[in-house]
Amino acid sequence: MTSLRVAQLLVAPLLAASLTACLTACGGDPIDDYCTSLKDHQQELTDTLGEGGPSGLIAALPIFKDLERNAPDDIEKDWTRLTTVVGDLDAALEKAGVSADDxxxxxxxxxxxxxxxxxxADAATAVSSKKTQQASVRVQQQARDVCHTSLTL
Structure with a gap:
């Protein structure tokens, strides 16, 4: 047996053990972490968005940001779209010193x-834009297909 083959046989189990240890210590599977976060926020998000309209979306912004931080790569951009447009609306309202309910x-x-x-008005238009609606649909589809969780935005 060549020394290269011996080295491969010795190194492979060490790499596998290191990877397993890292997955456990480094936070585990990102999809599992995201799905857990999604399920943890599901009821709060449903209740908050149930308030309706821009006030409900703005109240849900901290939840959106947490989900964006935990989002897997394939939908992170969609969560970023949602947090950005809702954050921009919140900032515009705050700068004017009013709330959506006003x-x-x-x-x-x-x-x-x-x-x-x-x-x-521009921020509200971005919230209701086709791009934002598409991002919302993708996030909801991901929740159903991957996390087996119903999410209504």
Whole structure:
């Protein structure tokens, strides 16, 4: 037996043991971690989004960010899209000093400047855009197919 073959036979089990130890110590399977996080947040997310409209989305932003941090590579970009557009809406509302609940029939409350109203409207348009809807659909599909968890955004 050549020395290269002997080295391979000795090194392979060590690498396998190291990989197993790392998967355990380094946080395990990313998909499992994501699915666990998703299931842990499922009821809270359902309750928060049940508030409806932009207020529910904004209230869910911390949950979205946590799920984005745990998201596997194949849907991380979709979670980033969701957290970005909802975060931008939250920032626009905060900068104007109003909440989503302050709007009646899409009209801003008194004291909101035209520039602030435009920023808010642009951010709301991004939230309801086709790209955001597609990201939401992909995230929900991933939850069903991979995590076997119902998620409604």
């Amino acid at each position: 709007f009646e029939n899409g009209k801003p409350p008194e004291g909101v400047s035209q520039a602030e109203a435009k920023r808010i």
